[in-house]
Amino acid sequence: FVLLCPEFWGDVAEDFFWKTKYTGKFLDYNFDVTKETFLIFTNLGxxxxxxxxxxxxxxxxxxxxxxxxxxxxxxxxxxxxxxxxxxxxxxxxxxxxxxxxxxxxxxxxxxxxxxxxxxxxxxxxxxxxxxxxxxxxxxxxxxxxxxxxxxxxxxxxxxxxxxxxxxxxxxxxxxxxxxxxxxxxxxxxxxxxxxxxxxxxxxxxxxxxxxxxxxxxxxxxxxxxxxxxxxxxxxxxxxxxxxxxxxxxxxxxxxxxxxxxxxxxxxxxxxxxxxxxxxxxxxxxxxxxxxxxxxxxxxxxxxxxxxxxxxxxxxxxxxxxxxxxxxxxxxxxxxxxxxxxxxxxxxxxxxxxxxxxxxxxxxxxxxxxxxxxxxxxxxxxxxxxxxxxxxxxxxxxxxxxxxxxxxxxxxxxxxxxxDKDGYYWITGRIDDMLNVSGHLLSTAEVESALVEHEAVAEAAVVGRPHPVKGESLYCFVTLNDGINYNQKLEVELKKQVREKIGAIATPDYIQNAPGLPKTRSGKIMRRVLRKIACNEQDLGDVSTLADSSVIEQLFENRYFYDCKKKQMLIT
Missing domain, CATH: 3.40.50.12780 (ANL, N-terminal domain)
Incomplete structure (x- = not known):
C-alpha cells in the first residue's frame, strides 16, 4: 500500500522545509483496540x-x-x-x-x-x-x-x-x-x-x-x-x-x-x-x-x-x-x-x-x-x-x-x-446524524437544546429530504402539562436551538406531538417518525409499538414533504 511505503510520502515531504528530517520508521499504527495499545504515529522530524x-x-x-x-x-x-x-x-x-x-x-x-x-x-x-x-x-x-x-x-x-x-x-x-x-x-x-x-x-x-x-x-x-x-x-x-x-x-x-x-x-x-x-x-x-x-x-x-x-x-x-x-x-x-x-x-x-x-x-x-x-x-x-x-x-x-x-x-x-465497476457511492449516515447543507448535526444535540426550554417535556428529531439543503430538521415536541402549542412558542424553540448550537441547526419544522411512538421498552421509533415526516402511510412493522394511537395523532396537522415527487405539500 502507498501509505506504508515511506518513499511516497517522503517524496511529498521533500517539497517542504524541515528543521530536522525524519529518520527510521515513517508511520506506525494499530487500529485494533481489542489487542495492542491503540496507535497512530508519524515521524517526520x-x-x-x-x-x-x-x-x-x-x-x-x-x-x-x-x-x-x-x-x-x-x-x-x-x-x-x-x-x-x-x-x-x-x-x-x-x-x-x-x-x-x-x-x-x-x-x-x-x-x-x-x-x-x-x-x-x-x-x-x-x-x-x-x-x-x-x-x-x-x-x-x-x-x-x-x-x-x-x-x-x-x-x-x-x-x-x-x-x-x-x-x-x-x-x-x-x-x-x-x-x-x-x-x-x-x-x-x-x-x-x-x-x-x-x-x-x-x-x-x-x-x-x-x-x-x-x-x-x-x-x-x-x-x-x-x-x-x-x-x-x-x-x-x-x-x-x-x-x-x-x-x-x-x-x-x-x-x-x-x-x-x-x-x-x-x-x-x-x-x-x-x-x-x-x-x-x-x-x-x-x-x-x-x-x-x-x-x-x-x-x-x-x-x-x-x-x-x-x-x-x-x-x-x-x-x-x-x-x-x-x-x-x-x-x-x-x-x-x-x-x-x-x-x-x-x-x-x-x-x-x-x-x-x-x-x-x-x-x-x-x-x-x-x-x-x-x-x-x-x-x-x-x-x-x-x-x-x-x-x-x-x-x-x-x-x-x-x-x-x-x-x-x-x-x-x-x-x-x-458498483460493478468498483466505484464507491456514499449512501448517507448510519447513526443518529443528519447532513444539513453539508454540515453534520447530531439529533441528540438538537433534542437536548429543545428540552432545555421550560415548555418541552420530550423531543425527537429526524431528517426529511429537502430540495436545497439535502436534509432538513423535522422536530417533534411533547409539551409539559398545561402548555399550549402556538406560533410564539415555535419561534422561541427555534431561537433556543439557534442560540445553543448555531444557525445551521435551526429547525425547519416543529410539530406538536402529544405522544411519541415508542417500543414497550421505551425506545423512540425514529424510523416511524421519519415516515410520518414524509407523509408515508406504510410504516412497516410496528408490532413492538407500545401505543398505536399516537400514530393517528401525529399524522394530523403536520408539515410534510412528498419524498418521491420532491415537493412541499400543505395540509
Missing amino acids: KLNLLNIFVETVNNYCCLMRVIFLGVVLDREGNEPGDEKTVTYRELLQQVCKFANVLKSQGVKKGDRVSIYMPMVVELVVAMLACARIGAVHAIVVPWNPEVDLCWHSLIGGASEECEPVWCDSEDPLFILYTSGSTGKPKGVLHTVSGYMLYTAATFKLVFDYHSDDVYWCTADIGWITGHSYITYGPLANGATSVLFEGLPTYPDVSRMWEIVDKYHVSKFYTAPTAIRLLMKYGSEPVQKYNRTSLKILGTVGEPINPEAWQWYYSVVGEKRCPVVDTFWQTETGGHVMTPLPAATPMKPGSATFPFFGVVPAILNESGEELEGPSEGYLVFKQPWPGVMRTVYGNHERFETTYFKKFPGFYVTGDGCRR
Whole structure:
C-alpha cells in the first residue's frame, strides 16, 4: 500500500522545509483496540508551518487575493466593491505581529487559543499566528467580554519579527469541534506534520493546482473544509486564493459567477447545497458571465444528487470542466474518496475511488468484509497522514466512536455502495446524524437544546429530504402539562436551538406531538417518525409499538414533504 511505503510520502515531504528530517520508521499504527495499545504515529522530524509557507512563497511568488463583502452590523448585507488584496509577505508580517501579541498575553507552545471571527483575513492571521508559536487553535463561538481582546488595540505596535517555534510531528495543530451521535460535540485533534502533508498533497493533486491558477473555496473557515482547503492546503502550495464573506445570492443570484470572472477563478469548490440553491434560478444568471477561466469544479460536504451534478457540469462548467466529488470528514483531515481530474472517468453522484494510500472496505453488520458489488458500512483498513489523532480530552471516546464497532478498522459512520465497476457511492449516515447543507448535526444535540426550554417535556428529531439543503430538521415536541402549542412558542424553540448550537441547526419544522411512538421498552421509533415526516402511510412493522394511537395523532396537522415527487405539500 502507498501509505506504508515511506518513499511516497517522503517524496511529498521533500517539497517542504524541515528543521530536522525524519529518520527510521515513517508511520506506525494499530487500529485494533481489542489487542495492542491503540496507535497512530508519524515521524517526520521538526517543522513549523509558517516556515513551510515562507519557503513555498519564495518558490512561487504568488498572491493571496482576499475579497471582503461588507457584512455590516447584522451581517446580512454584503456590498460589491468592498475588497482587498494581500500578498504573502504582508500576510507573514501580520502573522508575526499577532504571534507577538499572543506571546505578550502569555500564550506559549501547547496552549489552546479559541478564535471567534468572521470570514476575514484576520481569521487566517490568527490561526497561523497560533501555528507560528506552537499554540493550538480552536474555532468556537464564545462571547465573553471578561477575557475577549480587541484586535486593533493590541496589534498596532507589535513587531513584525517573530522567530518560529519548532514542533515535533505529533504536536497538536488545532482542535475542531464536530457533532457527535451522543449529543456532545467531539473535539477533533489534528497534529502538525501529518495534517500539513496530507492537505498539501490532496489540494495539489485533487485540484491539479498550478502556480498560475486562482482557487476559490466558498466554505466557511470555521468548518474543516475552510481549515484544510482555504487555509492550510492552499497556503502550503503557494496558491492564489479568493476568500469570500457574503451570500451567493446578493445582490443577485449571479454573484458567484461575477466573482469567478472578476478574479479569473480556475478551480472552484463549493457544496451541493449551494448548487441546488442556484439551480432554482435556472441557467440565465450563470450565462450572464462567460466563466472561461474555470478548469475544475469541486463539491464537498455531502453526497451530490445526480441532477445537481449534471447542472453543475453542464451549465456552470459547460461540459468542459471535470467535477471532483470529494468525500471526507472533519476526522479525516482531507479528501479520502475523490476523482482525480481528467484521470478518473466520472459518474454523477459517485465519490469514485480512494485517494493515494487510503484503503476502504465495506462491511456487513457482522463485520465481514464484502467483495465486489455490495452495500454496507464504509470503513478504512489503515491510516493516512492527515487522520485525526484523538478526541481532545477523551481518548476513550475516540477509540469507542471510531474503532470499537469493528476492531481493526476506522469506522466512518457512513453507509456506502460499491458498483460493478468498483466505484464507491456514499449512501448517507448510519447513526443518529443528519447532513444539513453539508454540515453534520447530531439529533441528540438538537433534542437536548429543545428540552432545555421550560415548555418541552420530550423531543425527537429526524431528517426529511429537502430540495436545497439535502436534509432538513423535522422536530417533534411533547409539551409539559398545561402548555399550549402556538406560533410564539415555535419561534422561541427555534431561537433556543439557534442560540445553543448555531444557525445551521435551526429547525425547519416543529410539530406538536402529544405522544411519541415508542417500543414497550421505551425506545423512540425514529424510523416511524421519519415516515410520518414524509407523509408515508406504510410504516412497516410496528408490532413492538407500545401505543398505536399516537400514530393517528401525529399524522394530523403536520408539515410534510412528498419524498418521491420532491415537493412541499400543505395540509
